[in-house]
Amino acid sequence: MIAFVDKMRDRFGVELVCRVMRQAEVGFLTARGYRAAKARPASARQLRDELLIAEIVRLHAENYGVYGVRKMHALLRRQGWAIGRDQTGRLMRIAGVHGVKRSKKVFTTKSDPADEKPKDLVQRKFTADAPRRLWVADVTYVATWSGFAYVAFVTDVFSRRIVGWNVASTLKADILPLQALNMAAWAADGNLDGLVHHADHGSNYLAVVYTDRIVELGATPSTGTVGDSFDCQSVSAASRKDEVVLAG
Incomplete structure (x- = not known):
């Protein structure tokens, strides 16, 4: 909620954004609640998340940008961070990094049933008695x-x-x-x-x-x-x- 208001406040103002959103979404914070939240110091979790996000970005770059959640989680654990796999995935999404997906199977042979085909002169007997045969x-x-x-x-x-x-x-x-x-x-x-x-x-x-x-x-x-x-x-x-x- 706070991130959304931060994004829209310069264009519409805090009061208007909160009033409109409260009508559309039950439980959306008020303008007073937004200002109170902004005035509170960062929590221990927020500070830790910021440290971890920076570390994830660094490690991801050092490993050629290919690590996904599983490998990044294992790497962070080896680095001494007490972090769960779900938390690793959440922070990677916030940081905007992701692993390389496995490529789809590549088919190098594409047969066309309509093509006229030469006969099989080899019959799987891959032998020859001289070069260029x-x-x-x-x-x-x-x-x-x-x-x-x-x-x-x-x-x-x-x-x-x-x-x-x-x-x-x-x-x-x-x-x-x-x-x-x-x-x-x-x-x-x-x-x-x-x-x-x-x-x-x-x-x-x-x-x-x-x-x-x-x-x-x-x-x-x-x-x-x-x-x-x-x-x-x-x-x-x-x-x-x-x-x-x-x-x-």
Whole structure:
């Protein structure tokens, strides 16, 4: 009540604010009650709250602004403050600080049932007898401070090496996976005759711009079901171990 009157007093005056609010809300304080409350010295609770709020703001900033109520409560306890979790939440709301919320699940594979799909030429047999016989392509993502960074990569099954990759802020076929394919093709001198390119049913891999590029390079497109183009633990584990780790 007092905070509301403080906010409106310069515009309407204390008497008018209190009179109007008492008609709208039972028990609203009178102008005399407001002045008496303002004249009273701050209570021990108010003084303690002010100290805690300043401490919460400081600790929140020192921890990169990501701590929510649970972690802030534990941190304050470790700092020697006798404070409850509910009180921590109340003071954080007053201070205007909050934790970082968990991001929603990101789907890197979006299948369109209407798309015409190449046949599955691999049948989950992720083996090859020579380089440039079977490439598998997939997309993953990395959470960064500024959002999600999507990573497309092409792996040669024979060598277990990532031969093409690209990082972008979008899943669009012509921006993300196509650039990874072009990198791999450039490293192979653009000659992919006899190569099978395998991906899942994601719309970015079934886009015309992507499938046309596979055929243009002389390769044969192949698709599995959603999410399993790279579903071979020996291939994925070896590739991630041997290649550089991309950090966003």
